[in-house]
Amino acid sequence: MILKPPPIVLACLLATLLVPAALLLGLLSGSSGWGWPNADILWLIRVPRVLAAFGTGAALALSGALIQLVTRNPLGDPHVLGVTSGASVGALLALLLLPAGFWLGPEVGAMLGALASMTLVFSLAWRSMGRGLAPSAQPGTVAVLLVGVMVGAACGAAVSFMLAVANDFQLRNIVFWLLGDLNGASVWWPVWLAVAVSFAMAWPRAQELDWLARGDAWAWTLGVPVARRRRIAILAACIATGVAVATAGSIGFVGLVAPHVVRLTGLRNARLLLPFSALFGGVFLVLADTVARTIISPAQLPVGVISAAVGVPLFLMLLLRRRA
Amino acid sequence: MTKSLPLRLENIALRAGAKPDGRLLCSGLDIAIAPGERWVLLGPNGAGKSTLLMSLAGLIQPDAGSIVLGDLPLPAWRSEALARTRAWCPQFWLDPFPVSAWETVACAIIATRPELESERVQQIAREWLTQLDAGHLADADVRTLSGGERQRVALATACAQDAPLLLLDEPTSHLDWSHQAVLQALLKRWSQDGGTVLAAVHDLNLAWTFATHALLLDGRGGAIWGKREEVLTADALASAYGVPVNIIEDGASRWFRVELEG
Numbered sequence: 001m002i003l004k005p006p007p008i009v010l011a012c013l014l015a016t017l018l019v020p021a022a023l024l025l026g027l028l029s030g031s032s033g034w035g036w037p038n039a040d041i042l043w044l045i046r047v048p049r050v051l052a053a054f055g056t057g058a059a060l061a062l063s064g065a066l067i068q069l070v071t072r073n074p075l076g077d078p079h080v081l082g083v084t085s086g087a088s089v090g091a092l093l094a095l096l097l098l099p100a101g102f103w104l105g106p107e108v109g110a111m112l113g114a115l116a117s118m119t120l121v122f123s124l125a126w127r128s129m130g131r132g133l134a135p136s137a138q139p140g141t142v143a144v145l146l147v148g149v150m151v152g153a154a155c156g157a158a159v160s161f162m163l164a165v166a167n168d169f170q171l172r173n174i175v176f177w178l179l180g181d182l183n184g185a186s187v188w189w190p191v192w193l194a195v196a197v198s199f200a201m202a203w204p205r206a207q208e209l210d211w212l213a214r215g216d217a218w219a220w221t222l223g224v225p226v227a228r229r230r231r232i233a234i235l236a237a238c239i240a241t242g243v244a245v246a247t248a249g250s251i252g253f254v255g256l257v258a259p260h261v262v263r264l265t266g267l268r269n270a271r272l273l274l275p276f277s278a279l280f281g282g283v284f285l286v287l288a289d290t291v292a293r294t295i296i297s298p299a300q301l302p303v304g305v306i307s308a309a310v311g312v313p314l315f316l317m318l319l320l321r322r323r324a
Numbered sequence: 325m326t327k328s329l330p331l332r333l334e335n336i337a338l339r340a341g342a343k344p345d346g347r348l349l350c351s352g353l354d355i356a357i358a359p360g361e362r363w364v365l366l367g368p369n370g371a372g373k374s375t376l377l378m379s380l381a382g383l384i385q386p387d388a389g390s391i392v393l394g395d396l397p398l399p400a401w402r403s404e405a406l407a408r409t410r411a412w413c414p415q416f417w418l419d420p421f422p423v424s425a426w427e428t429v430a431c432a433i434i435a436t437r438p439e440l441e442s443e444r445v446q447q448i449a450r451e452w453l454t455q456l457d458a459g460h461l462a463d464a465d466v467r468t469l470s471g472g473e474r475q476r477v478a479l480a481t482a483c484a485q486d487a488p489l490l491l492l493d494e495p496t497s498h499l500d501w502s503h504q505a506v507l508q509a510l511l512k513r514w515s516q517d518g519g520t521v522l523a524a525v526h527d528l529n530l531a532w533t534f535a536t537h538a539l540l541l542d543g544r545g546g547a548i549w550g551k552r553e554e555v556l557t558a559d560a561l562a563s564a565y566g567v568p569v570n571i572i573e574d575g576a577s578r579w580f581r582v583e584l585e586g
Contacts, residue, residue, distance in 0.1 A: 003424040222435035223407035
């Protein structure tokens, strides 16, 4: 199959058009109907929510792209590898144990939870983090996935346990984590900060991640400090995922699909893949959230429902059309 | 291409899996490899050919002894400088994501010559693919290539790294006859330009026509090395492979045939 060169100009053009369009659409529609809302609704409700949605989508997509590259696994995703579950546990622990209103408690808790689960996954499944390289076989790609699913299951059990012991007030907060909902997202900027930090960590050396995806040993012979690159990328992914989960609960799917959609358009290099995945994830989640809070208004759906309902067919369609 | 540096193996011992409790693959390898030489690594499956190539690439530490490239032992080399000095072409390739053949080759060019402009990188990548008769595959997705086509892309990648010392792990395992000839001719030019080639191969006839020197591992810890005439003898081969090898001498050249009973 012949691969087309990446349509960089077109992609930039589309991004500059789609990002403001999606943000505007999100601002103009709400449970009170279509149109320009009054200033209080706009600034206190719509703007933070749309910004939180964009940042969350961008964070999950960026994290998904990074995890796919460093595990060289097209199935890599913060959700699949148990990172979001770990982040949920961390955020919930922070909610339950810290005094109410503790500044950025859930965010930091989620980030630590994400880091803990990811460290666990990699130390169990991937012994060759250092210079001891296993060049021939595919080191740990299947093992990482299996261990990730297991760690995710364990974290799920931990969440269920906390659900059982929590009091009524805490329960409402917990359910919001589980559903993956932007309804409770009142603070929008931590996730933008997390995206910026994570992007700044990963992007300057993104090219080397591309080489890493083609084998540790080969990348090492090209002069790439393999273990360090991978650790930095994983740390960046954990920061982005953790804060995204703290902002909007565990929303699956965006992290898996966004990098694949971007790749299918021809933007395959990690240097292009990372920023455009983030943009696509942001736009996607803003649109999904807009639908989620208007489709059965005045009631609201959790955004995870819409992102899966739209994302799964979209992804399958792209995949099957490419095969044909 | 810059001229290759002399490579010295000083009393090398290797163990399977590079683990101290692994099976002993070979010991006491004391070999000097000069620029312009073409070496073949021979031996039965699991004899340690790949392990030796990986330790020469600096990927694993030998169990004993040291490998000296130029004036420095391998661990003392900076990895960026090493990338411009030796290229390693593994036996297996991972292609988890769609990528075109020329972009794969471009990785090696960007890694060793980051100062080049992207058009120039693409041009060099396509030239190397053409050299290996894979120019028509430059824009194809590497995951859709056949085994031999993928191998030619891999070999083009190794050559494009522009490192004079080539460490090729079974470079002809998937190649048809015509492309084996293309590769042989290319590697001969490579060594005449001052490069050094070490290749693990299984085909004795190919080894004879290609190499100037040979290293034969017997898989039981023993090894012999030297000029190809001294190593590729019926006794040595039969002892290493465990099957009788018949050599037909034809002037200065030799033909190898494995004699089976019945």
